[in-house]
Amino acid sequence: MGGVPPTNDTTVHQVPYYAQWESPELVPDILAGTSLAADDPRWERSGAVSAEEYEYWSWRICGVACLRMALDHWWGIAPPAVTLAEECRAAGAYVRHPDGRLDGLIHAPFATYARERWGLHAEARAPLTADELPGLLAAGQLVMLSVHPSIRTLDPHPPRLGGHLVLAVGSTPDALVIHNPSGFPGDSQQFAPVPWDDLPRFFAGRGIVLGPYGK
Template sequence: MKVRQDDRVKPISHAVPYYSQWESPELVPDILDGTLRAADDPLWERSGAADQAEYEYWSWRLCGMACLRMVLDHWWGVAPAQVRLAEECELAGAYIRHPDGRLDGLIHSPFAAYVRARWGLDAQAVSPLPVERLPEELARGVLPMISVHPAIRTLAPEVPRPGGHLVLAVGADDDALYIHNPSGFPDGSQRAARVPWADLDRFYAGRGILLGPPPTG
């Protein structure tokens, strides 16, 4: 779709550091296709997990924490270990862990509240969040964390439903949105990956969290 019918999107690009939800971004294809167990990521200890089993559990669920690390590094120059961030978010109600291992989350509203209270950033859970609003927020200096289908990494022609994975929008132009994808491939779908507006519709669930710099005044 065209983002605007009567105007063009002024090119916007934010220089945001990139983090994968796995500690070794170059190994993401092998982890996703099962060639390598996440627990065998040689850099797993950097995650803050107590052991490889805990890293295995959390790494598949850390897309939101990877996005948070990007935002924190961008504005505060810090990138805390992502399993530790996940544990804080669980205490804040943004994840709900069940006895059988199921995990609900990332739950947007308590996550936004956690980001405001813990990190002093402007954070708002927004649903619906129309596609047309994304370049407007980026132009204001806000970084939208949006819910998309994980197959956005390959721009798959068909997906069963939108949503289920979080990516960080870092730029836009008249033709595409640019995202940092925590589960992207190192061949070009990790950092500032180009997603044409016409393709975004089938992946995007129409909701997200607007992450902005610390409020002033």
């Protein structure tokens, strides 16, 4: 999982960006706890029925944010985030427990949902290696990757692999290029390079390959 990609080519898809919060500029404050997601002035755009429901989902919909980016890129639509999250829950990609715990995003049922609901090619892949990514991207696909959330700062010592989903939108000889739903504005949100030698610290070796049918 990692190392130098098997090509010297550069591929970067011009994919629109969506954060998992409706106000991307507030991400640092929300993550630091100095601002509540429920106070996001744009929360109603999410499709949530209340600010509290938005608060609940916003911490858990990195995968939905990736799907919104892919849908906007290929189909020109970006349905509201919480609306999509509830559809994913109904499809078995999230399991919401009575005590508030949430299991997911569960890759296999999510891939089925993306195919059946949105007409995408979607394949849950485990294992998925970093060396495969340049070729997938060059073929016109996008890849949701399971990484540790501290990829936003390229933490030298993340505590584990996985736990967060980002969207790979490009590759260069030096780095994987990602859109990070919980990245920092002006730094690690859009078209953020992750050097190939750094990626193995975060990448859990699994993900979901997305594309329009035929890709």
